[in-house]
Amino acid sequence: MHQFKRGELVVEPGATILLENSASPHVYTVLEGWAYRHKGIADGRRQVLNFALPGDLVGLQLAILNDMQHTVTALTQVRLCVFQRDSFWSVYHDHPALAHAMTWVAAREEQLLDGLLLSVGQRSAIERTVYLALHLYDRAKAVGYATRDLLRTPFAQGHFADALGITSVHLSRTLRKLRDQGLMRWQEGTIYLENRPELEALAAYERTDGEPRPLI
Amino acid sequence: MHQFKRGELVVEPGATILLENSASPHVYTVLEGWAYRHKGIADGRRQVLNFALPGDLVGLQLAILNDMQHTVTALTQVRLCVFQRDSFWSVYHDHPALAHAMTWVAAREEQLLDGLLLSVGQRSAIERTVYLALHLYDRAKAVGYATRDLLRTPFAQGHFADALGITSVHLSRTLRKLRDQGLMRWQEGTIYLENRPELEALAAYERTDGEPRPLI
DNA sequence: CGAGAGATTGATGGTACTCAAGGACGGTGG
DNA sequence: CCACCGTCCTTGAGTACCATCAATCTCTCG
Numbered sequence: 001m002h003q004f005k006r007g008e009l010v011v012e013p014g015a016t017i018l019l020e021n022s023a024s025p026h027v028y029t030v031l032e033g034w035a036y037r038h039k040g041i042a043d044g045r046r047q048v049l050n051f052a053l054p055g056d057l058v059g060l061q062l063a064i065l066n067d068m069q070h071t072v073t074a075l076t077q078v079r080l081c082v083f084q085r086d087s088f089w090s091v092y093h094d095h096p097a098l099a100h101a102m103t104w105v106a107a108r109e110e111q112l113l114d115g116l117l118l119s120v121g122q123r124s125a126i127e128r129t130v131y132l133a134l135h136l137y138d139r140a141k142a143v144g145y146a147t148r149d150l151l152r153t154p155f156a157q158g159h160f161a162d163a164l165g166i167t168s169v170h171l172s173r174t175l176r177k178l179r180d181q182g183l184m185r186w187q188e189g190t191i192y193l194e195n196r197p198e199l200e201a202l203a204a205y206e207r208t209d210g211e212p213r214p215l216i
Numbered sequence: 217m218h219q220f221k222r223g224e225l226v227v228e229p230g231a232t233i234l235l236e237n238s239a240s241p242h243v244y245t246v247l248e249g250w251a252y253r254h255k256g257i258a259d260g261r262r263q264v265l266n267f268a269l270p271g272d273l274v275g276l277q278l279a280i281l282n283d284m285q286h287t288v289t290a291l292t293q294v295r296l297c298v299f300q301r302d303s304f305w306s307v308y309h310d311h312p313a314l315a316h317a318m319t320w321v322a323a324r325e326e327q328l329l330d331g332l333l334l335s336v337g338q339r340s341a342i343e344r345t346v347y348l349a350l351h352l353y354d355r356a357k358a359v360g361y362a363t364r365d366l367l368r369t370p371f372a373q374g375h376f377a378d379a380l381g382i383t384s385v386h387l388s389r390t391l392r393k394l395r396d397q398g399l400m401r402w403q404e405g406t407i408y409l410e411n412r413p414e415l416e417a418l419a420a421y422e423r424t425d426g427e428p429r430p431l432i
Numbered sequence: 433c434g435a436g437a438g439a440t441t442g443a444t445g446g447t448a449c450t451c452a453a454g455g456a457c458g459g460t461g462g
Numbered sequence: 463c464c465a466c467c468g469t470c471c472t473t474g475a476g477t478a479c480c481a482t483c484a485a486t487c488t489c490t491c492g
Contacts, residue, residue: 039334041420047334064316064323069424070330092316096308099315100280103308106322107280113329114286118255118263121336121381125448156470165337170448172472204257208285341480372438386480388440433492440487449478460467 027059033078048163243275249294264379
């Protein structure tokens, strides 16, 4: 595994890690920090596709398909493990366990996307908001970035709204309802899950603790 | 490759190929026909996540994650290539080219999901409708299932609406607008793309003809 | 012929968007 | 030190889009 590592890269908040339609020679895994994947339409609308946390692959599509159709941007300072894109094929040849682990991460990402698509397609704004909050809390907790029903958010409400497919104005109103009901609140860059059972019921959230993530 | 094939399976329209939360010992690739992946919430709402056409993998998440969180259902008669789930690991060990091809298919599926999520999250009903029609037409054409701006639809408008995240009632109204504008129509189980340039402009559609699909 | 599924259209209401204004905060420079 | 930004969040008013409920029509199938 280490023989494919070409070094580490640290980028600052707001930096673009990979850009849509451009062919970086590198792909990465996140070692530390938060990033987000997003994709825009010409007129300025954009969708946040998902967030990336430690252990996530960034640029698999680029490595395998030679084509990048979304952008990845750092939210916090992010420490990345750098791989040569053109050495990817040899991983499959020489290190089947690592290749399998990468497919694991890709399959998991697809599973998360399925859940988000269900959310955006079928749930109301309030349900979506709760679903994404729980989703991110659980993922953050799994890598030690959240504790005791409390999540420090490295992103703005605008990012969250773009992930939900609603406007940040409407997200603000939705958060007010949730706060008034004592279910959760988002204050000063921190999300507090105040009544997890009720929240899970409201969002029809299914905890997805499958197998442990393989090491990459 | 053939040594992993455990046989072929033909299922009838409407049959469930893989069921959410159940552990089939098999995974499949589609050899012929249409299927769709979908996922429901307890109260009956459901989202069609994507459609599967020849060459697509069905059940990768099951094979890699040992966990199936969506259902796959046949739309037409579907001919499937059957694989043993528990032999998947050995593919990585013994047949790196095949393993790489499977990751290719998985990465492509993720890319398609990204596009659909952008659509459902950001586009209006009429834009989404056009986007999905173009998307399916292009994919169908790539496997010889569509010709000359004409796509025979093996699915009902209800399926299409569930993929778009709108109701079938509203889809019907949206199709009426498109028909009145002479852009496309959906009549008697066939979608006619009558003005492709205008449709692409309306939906901000980006054709994605990347590398050719590897054989599986 | 009746039952059922799918599609279309109308009427009505709710959810979420747009436009707009204002407050809170942090960073910058006079 | 404080005025001046820019960014982010909040709230209000008015509107547009899409959902819901319901009726009708066609088509297929038993």
